[in-house]
Amino acid sequence: MSQAASARKWTVEKSERRNTIPEGLWLRCPSCAQMIYRRQMEANLHCCPECGHHFRIGAVERVRQLLDTGSFSPMFTTLSPRDPLGFADLRAYPDRLAAEQRKTGQQDGVQAGEGFIKGRPAMLCCLDLTFMMGSMGSVVGETVTRSIEHATRLGLPLVVVSCSGGARMQEAGLSLMQMAKTSAALARYDKAGGLFISVLTDPTTGGVTASFAMLGDVIVAEPNALIGFAGPRVIQQTIRQELPEGFQRSEFLLSSGLVDRVVSRKDLRSELARLIDYAGM
């Protein structure tokens, strides 16, 4: 079996165990407070059937939602994280990594590969919130960079779906450098005439926002996603006043001129296809 094929089988198996939402047949929507049937919510792209609230989803589910069925060829799956700093807070980084790897069945918090969006070939890279809050360490940074380079080489449109707490503290300075690395790679992709669609989902903050996520040729955001440089708590502590309603949410960014479009999950796939068509890629 080829490496890609075995990785694909593996991701499908794991996706069944993936769980970002509390267990149980029924759950209460945090937005409209309605009791909703889990199966129905999942069938609705993990959105509340009553109010449309977007539940957070992992990268495997995201890939499944965006790409044509069976078209995903995972790439860069041989990368795995190390502990270059010997980092330990209340828990040692290697232990934390091992626990996250057991929990998610993944090496790190990112899925990347080629696939088709409504028949259009594209390079897709999705950060994974379920793995250490989607934080960007060396593996995420390297995977994003290689995705950009691959798209540059093959002239593919590039879609990166971001959801991240920011740079990964456990890799400290090396995480910080991933911001420069990914951004520099995007400069080359840009020069080569590529189309980079950056999709911002709840939440996208810190070093991810301050690098590739805000560098999209077109930036779209899922509704009501928290998007910002600093977290709301940090800002509140700094300015010592109440933050306005909806601050740092997608719609706020839209009205501030920072994103192009706010797009519901159900429309995202066709929206991506449409943008690729307009760019003629």
Place this chain on the structure above:
Amino acid sequence: MSTFYQLEFERPVVEIERQITEAERGEAAPKAAAGVPALGGVADGAGGEASANGSSPPADLVALRARRDEVLRELYRDLSPWDSVRVARHPNRPQTRDYIDRLCRDFCELHGDRRYGDDPAMVTGFGRIGSIKCLIVGHQKGRDTQEKLACHFGCAHPEGYRKALAKMKLAEKYGLPIVTFVDTPGAYPGLGAEQRGQAEAIAVNLREMSTLRTPIVSVVIGEGGSGGALGIAVSNRVAMLRHSWYSVISPEGCAAILWKQANEQTNNAAANALKLTSRDNLELGIIDSIIDEPLGGAHRDPAAAATQLERWVIDELTRLREVNPDVLVEERYARFRRMGSYAEQMADTEPIGSD
């Protein structure tokens, strides 16, 4: 020097410095009484004259100073990372404008981002370092309370990053090398900053700096906090002053998140864990050189610190000026491209039929 701001770990040297101050005063007073204007704080050379009361404080002074230097050398030799952060934040530590004043004779400041405003936390302008014409960009923390408030303690807003980029493009246009001084706890986390696109401003700087066809060198002169620091440090060469720090987050921020609280103990632990000192950054390959500071830190002798800094900048720029712009861009790309540490298991390296 008597009102010198003292760091906790410098306590052993406080008493000695007090004695030195007293001895200096004792020496100066008779002269002042005799109508000779005393030069406050200028102690060197005073040892040559015997004082009026016949004893010989100069000998004491020499001994005291030697003792102070010895203690300082001891204290600063193995500074803990957290203490290093404290030195980096010392209120008397030279800032961007101090270095500009010492290094450039004819600094021509350029203001404003042409879009929103002029951020005093980011200083930009043309200047000559040695004989080299260049563009200087640096964070400014502010010296007195008023300036500190205006500069938000060195936390730049989006307009600061945009101003920096606009001036750097100017430098590229005229073939001037760029020198940046990094000294920020982080980019400003506030309402207006978010609304005006703090993240976008930094991200664009990272992308655009990687393409500038002119040499860029950076020195972390104090604090190198996160994206706010990197936003002007995508450079061909990066150095740190020995007692500065550079990392993805401040020790307090890290402690608050990973240790759930920021206090003396957790800040200390976080500072250790983050590997934020100049030596750590050199080992990790994040910086290229460490610039030595005068004994007891740059704040004790700003002139000496400036001289060291100037030497490094001139050395690097002299070398880089000879390099073709295409190569400069290529090298800068490669410099950041290789950053990171990960394992890569080769997919098909298992020898076939080995068993």
